[in-house]
Amino acid sequence: MTRSDAQRNREKILAAARTSFAEAAEPISMAELARRSGVGMATLYRNFPSRRHVLEALFADEVDALLTAAEDTTLLPWLRQFFAFLQSKHPIGAELLDLSNDDAAVLEHGRHRVTAAAEPLVTAAQRCGEVRGDLTPEQILAMVKAIAQVPGEPAYVEPILEATLDGLRPRDRWRDGARSR
């Protein structure tokens, strides 16, 4: 098997796992995951010795995507991506926490990486006056994270998120910039 075949198998497994998380009410078994990925059990277990390894890889991939997005956008659109990440990753994070105490370290590491990625975006947004200066990156992330835990349909939760993000605007900007908007 070539290196790219191996990479393709890994990606097929992760894609199937990602879909199954989004769709299935119940966690799927490793056998079911192999079936849905179209790979054999041996290939599945060579890539991921346990269900926990699948979850960790999914979680790390999503954190990577969020970090990549941070390189190419500004704070407010990125906070919406962070919100979507929190909502979609909630079942993975919850199951990781259930599976083992060690996994709290995986989540904690992800949290540090996300905070580090948020810092330059917050600094830039505060410097150009888009975002109020009295909150730290940690506080802004905590705010969005709290709203992501509001239960309900998107049509119910998203207006709450939008109002919350409006609260990040500096008051002075609304006053001084009122005529130019």
Added chain:
Amino acid sequence: MTRSDAQRNREKILAAARTSFAEAAEPISMAELARRSGVGMATLYRNFPSRRHVLEALFADEVDALLTAAEDTTLLPWLRQFFAFLQSKHPIGAELLDLSNDDAAVLEHGRHRVTAAAEPLVTAAQRCGEVRGDLTPEQILAMVKAIAQVPGEPAYVEPILEATLDGLRPRDRWRDGARSR
């Protein structure tokens, strides 16, 4: 014993219970509660047959205080009181939920009363243009409730609450009213 003596005993017990909740890391026993209240065990049990009854009475008292406050204020100051209520009542609510499934009904009833109290305040604030019109009372309460769950010291959490409450202002008001502020 006169009626007012009986009332005074009940209030002494609830005051001691309230203080013990604010201070003690561990839930205090009924015996300890009697000692701190300065009443006998018989008096304690006549007023409150179980610890759960104490918790329910504390919770109902705090909901009453919140409802009384709603009659005499406007939305934003009241939301700050609601926030303080959520933070201080969290241990009581959590213990009530632990003690029995029935108690979810007590909390649910409290939730309905609080939502009903919020409605006229939200309507008034929206009508006079203090608060944006695209959120329902339930959504506004859910927003404040979410922020009340952010872990941390008041100096960390309160600026997050203030930013969130700023987000309740209608954008138009900032624009149109910019010169008159």
